Amino acid sequence: MNPRALMLAAFGLASLAGPVAAESLYKCEGPGGAVSIQSSPCPAGSTQVWKRDATPEPGPSVEELAARAALAEAEARRAAEEARAAEQARLAEVERREQLARQREAEARGERPPTKSACTQAHDFSDAALAKEFLRLTETQKADLRAWVVAQCADVYDS
Known part of the structure; x- marks a missing residue:
């Protein structure tokens, strides 16, 4: 989903929510030890144990x-x-x-x-080492690796 469409959808959902009225919860203890938790104040004849804010988070x-x-x-x-x-x-x-x-x-x-020639093996090794980004080879190390490959392949090119 592209970011613009996502923003529009989120705005639409946010506008539907509208303002939320503050609410409270009451814990009441009635005659005979009956306990209730309710959204309206405790009725006459019962004792309010606590009142908590129950306004939902935006x-x-x-x-x-x-x-x-x-x-x-x-x-x-x-x-x-x-x-x-x-x-x-x-x-x-x-x-x-x-x-x-x-x-x-x-x-x-x-x-x-x-069997692979020493030159082919050197190229394979060099390719594998260069592909491993986690080695973080410096330019000097890469140049040394190329020089070593050239040395391994020297007799192949001389013949």
């Missing part, structure tokens, strides 16, 4: 409703992103297990599984 303002809606929308986006990331991780794990099973089957048949 409802949320239009701004509060809009803020709540924005927060709910942000939470929904975060949950969707988490679900997408979890699904990607699950699919990657399934692929890893399938690849491992294929390698075991090939080894059982006496075949030698294909």
